[in-house]
Amino acid sequence: MLDVQAIRKDFDILGREMRGKPLVYLDNAATTQKPRVVIEALVEYYRNYNANIHRGIYYLSELATEKYEQVREKTARFIGAPDPATIIFTRNTTEAINLVAYAWGRQYIEPGDEIVLTEMEHHSNLVPWQLLAQEKGARLRHIGITEDGRLALDDLDEIITERTKLLSITRMSNVLGTINPVKPLIDRAHAKGAICLIDGAQGVPHLPTEVLELDCDFLAFSAHKMLGPTGVGVLYGKREWLERMPPFLGGGDMISRVWLDRATWNKLPWKYEAGTPNIADVIAFGAALDYLEQIGMEAVRAHERELTAYALEQLSRVPGIRIFGPRHVEDRGGVISFDLEGVHPHDIGQLLDAEGVAIRAGHHCCQPLMERLDVSATARASFYIYNTEEEVDRLVEAVRKVERVFSRAVN
Numbered sequence: 340m341l342d343v344q345a346i347r348k349d350f351d352i353l354g355r356e357m358r359g360k361p362l363v364y365l366d367n368a369a370t371t372q373k374p375r376v377v378i379e380a381l382v383e384y385y386r387n388y389n390a391n392i393h394r395g396i397y398y399l400s401e402l403a404t405e406k407y408e409q410v411r412e413k414t415a416r417f418i419g420a421p422d423p424a425t426i427i428f429t430r431n432t433t434e435a436i437n438l439v440a441y442a443w444g445r446q447y448i449e450p451g452d453e454i455v456l457t458e459m460e461h462h463s464n465l466v467p468w469q470l471l472a473q474e475k476g477a478r479l480r481h482i483g484i485t486e487d488g489r490l491a492l493d494d495l496d497e498i499i500t501e502r503t504k505l506l507s508i509t510r511m512s513n514v515l516g517t518i519n520p521v522k523p524l525i526d527r528a529h530a531k532g533a534i535c536l537i538d539g540a541q542g543v544p545h546l547p548t549e550v551l552e553l554d555c556d557f558l559a560f561s562a563h564k565m566l567g568p569t570g571v572g573v574l575y576g577k578r579e580w581l582e583r584m585p586p587f588l589g590g591g592d593m594i595s596r597v598w599l600d601r602a603t604w605n606k607l608p609w610k611y612e613a614g615t616p617n618i619a620d621v622i623a624f625g626a627a628l629d630y631l632e633q634i635g636m637e638a639v640r641a642h643e644r645e646l647t648a649y650a651l652e653q654l655s656r657v658p659g660i661r662i663f664g665p666r667h668v669e670d671r672g673g674v675i676s677f678d679l680e681g682v683h684p685h686d687i688g689q690l691l692d693a694e695g696v697a698i699r700a701g702h703h704c705c706q707p708l709m710e711r712l713d714v715s716a717t718a719r720a721s722f723y724i725y726n727t728e729e730e731v732d733r734l735v736e737a738v739r740k741v742e743r744v745f746s747r748a749v750n
């Protein structure tokens with residue numbers, strides 16, 4: 340079990356007040372807070388060894404290069420990838436998915452090919468494939484969702500077929516909290532000759548992840564959703580694909596030799612990292628990985644499971660509440676979307692803010708899912724390692740207050 344009180348001491352921001360009340364930060368699916376060690380790693384780089392990497396033959400540059408490349412090794416270890424060269428640093432999950440859509444997609448997708456997605460995908464895992472399909476004359480197919488927010492797998496044989504070239508799905512929904520059964524889906528897609536990308540933006544920060552076990556061809560995730568800084572994303576790819584695909588962006592660092600009219604490419608992983616990368620933030624991400632590794636991802640999951648079960652139980656007693664997503668806590672992560680009868684989610688968000696409780700309200704970059712749920716928006720609370728049952732109580736108390744205010748206004 341986590342020592343949550345000890346963990347909280349590492350996050351100065353959690354001690355501050357919001358609107359005159361102790362802050363309850365429940366917007367972790369959007370971005371998490373950063374422990375002091377991460378902030379210090381960032382400052383330490385700028386203060387003590389700021390230099391560009393892979394270029395200098397002087398000490399500072401060598402040190403910065405070493406620290407940057409060490410994080411690649413840590414990242415590989417964190418997701419069970421045996422080869423650090425299969426880890427590409429990007430700006431975020433969005434850029435990692437776009438990298439595959441451009442580099443792999445434009446090489447391997449042909450007219451009539453099918454790309455399978457789901458109705459619960461984030462815009463980041465919808466729009467890049469829409470652009471690709473429009474350009475190439477490919478067809479998008481979508482796995483639907485059930486009433487309780489799980490993937491509808493009954494008609495899968497009609498959706499994943501010999502025409503499928505790519506299956507790209509989220510490990511965990513940022514709206515419903517649903518943890519998808521990605522492994523059997525990956526196996527099924529492979530059996531039809533398709534490749535698989537997993538959007539791990541919500542999965543990797545909250546669940547133990549082993550890419551070899553999953554056997555996914557690509558995995559994308561963001562550092563800022565797992566205690567790290569903004570501006571760092573990760574793309575893991577199987578070496579065979581990364582070798583075969585053309586580069587995504589052209590420029591410095593990604594080349595081996597350049598002539599006026601052509602160029603050859605650098606080795607992996609640098610072939611996909613054009614220009615000066617986000618050195619400081621990658622290095623600070625290393626401190627975030629160390630922090631999570633020390634806690635252990637099984638313990639992270641266990642803590643969130645417990646907190647989510649408690650929150651579901653408490654919230655479900657609020658009059659007029661509708662909670663989206665699977666009923667069973669085993670099938671979901673620490674994300675709870677809800678609405679209150681007769682109250683717009685933005686009003687819920689605003690009134691909770693007045694109580695010092697930070698949640699997100701909106702479509703969460705999942706407009707097609709909102710349509711499927713027949714809502715324009717939801718209110719969403721999402722947890723991480725530093726959240727407590729007392730904070731869930733504050734959330735529930737604040738939601739009850741909203742309900743009372745609005746039911747009085749109506750009656």
Ligand code: C6P
Nearest residue numbers: 368369431432433461463513540561704
């Ligand atoms: N979801 C949320 O509040 P970026 O912005 O590139 O780091 O991550 C994009 C992304 C991709 N897939 C999923 C499943 C996500 O949840 C996100 C980010 C945030 O839900 C911001 S919209």
